[in-house]
Amino acid sequence: MRGMPESASNKRRTGGQVQRRVMQLILDERLRPGAPLPTETELMESLGVSRNSVREALKALQALDIVEIRHGYGTYVGQASLTPLVDGLTFRALTQLEDEAQALGEILQVREVLEEGLISRVAQSVTDQELAALEEVVARMEEEAHAGRPFPQLDRTFHETLYRSLGNELVPQLLAAFWHVFHRVAGVRGWDQDPSPHVTARRHRDILTALRARDVAQAQRAMADHFRGIEARAWQGTLGVK
Amino acid sequence: MRGMPESASNKRRTGGQVQRRVMQLILDERLRPGAPLPTETELMESLGVSRNSVREALKALQALDIVEIRHGYGTYVGQASLTPLVDGLTFRALTQLEDEAQALGEILQVREVLEEGLISRVAQSVTDQELAALEEVVARMEEEAHAGRPFPQLDRTFHETLYRSLGNELVPQLLAAFWHVFHRVAGVRGWDQDPSPHVTARRHRDILTALRARDVAQAQRAMADHFRGIEARAWQGTLGVK
DNA sequence: GGGGATTTGTCCGTATGTATC
């Protein structure tokens, strides 16, 4: 009786439609990450759906990091990061594959192919300033290695710094996502423990040296050696289980 | 300073909690993709939350393709595909970057690096049977090219078939995701129109020929040429705008 | 520091559409 009498909106608007309309709203309004979105009340009025439907659509968009919801404050355009990829690959590694080792191997192969190909491009475009930044990271690696401590964070920083000169924002985010998944999955088995930090530090030193000499082939070899070391850890873990 | 509501200890204890408990349920029960999940009523009782909270969590997991909801039937474990990555990258390309051309360039560079690196591995492991399958695809490309018709689907099939021998399930899914994003974003500008199908067919023929000869370097060159052709289309599109 | 306003989080109850058997 009350409410809206079938006002021409009798289309089969499934929940996904609301999602798309919110995304379209962001596109139409040219909203940048961090920009505020209409409140749930406003959305439910402008879209002509109930608040529950709005919230479900917003929750789905939040899972994709397309919107960011702050309790008691408001809803904002998200960063569209690769967090969904991390969640998806992590879940996939823990369920789909026969064992985690296979999933980790696949991720590692993609990382290796990517970084081997990227290092050859970096070798041609790297600046002295970036070489200096890498030098500092490697130096700190060698300090930690001398103290017998592993340095996963420095490792991550090294690779992230490495590909900055490419001017490709997608590359570091992709690699960070793979790195994150690998360590989250391998971590529960203890496969990400670096048994010999000084060897790992040496691998990075080799990469940097080759980079300084602009020796593409040598840089690729050094990167390949680095990944061979990572694989060895994981493989040795699988053998231990058997 | 009073108690700082730092987010270090505050890790989404509200909404995300239900999501994680459902994910944990899947992991604990060792549920495979396609396996049925408890109904919303059962979940709301077993988790001690309302139906609304259950539905919002399920919607978020659906967006990540971790669960699959069939209207009027039930909820099932999802395929954990890379659909979220497609949605995220598409949205990112349409909003974050200055113009779509930059986003497309980044995706293209990643694809190029990946495929150039992968082709060298394929060249060593490809079997005669797979070469025959590729031959058939290329032959159909040449038919279409002779008729002046573009063949985006055949192109996709070629690259998908190419990397099957690696035994890496992640690779084709990643490439398919990038391919999907590229064509969805480029499609709205018409940049994905292939102006010369016979040239594209020739590129793939070159790749196959190099693969037959197990010539790694030549295969990489042919793959690079292929991507140079794709870039040319997109670049020419951007120049036309200016 | 306090209080009120705004906004999201959660819950309940009910009605409706949909797919399976």
Next chain:
DNA sequence: CGATACATACGGACAAATCCC
């Protein structure tokens, strides 16, 4: 075809969190 189980959607209400004055 009917019966049943299930997801979808709506409206209202209150709690919790945040911000601003």
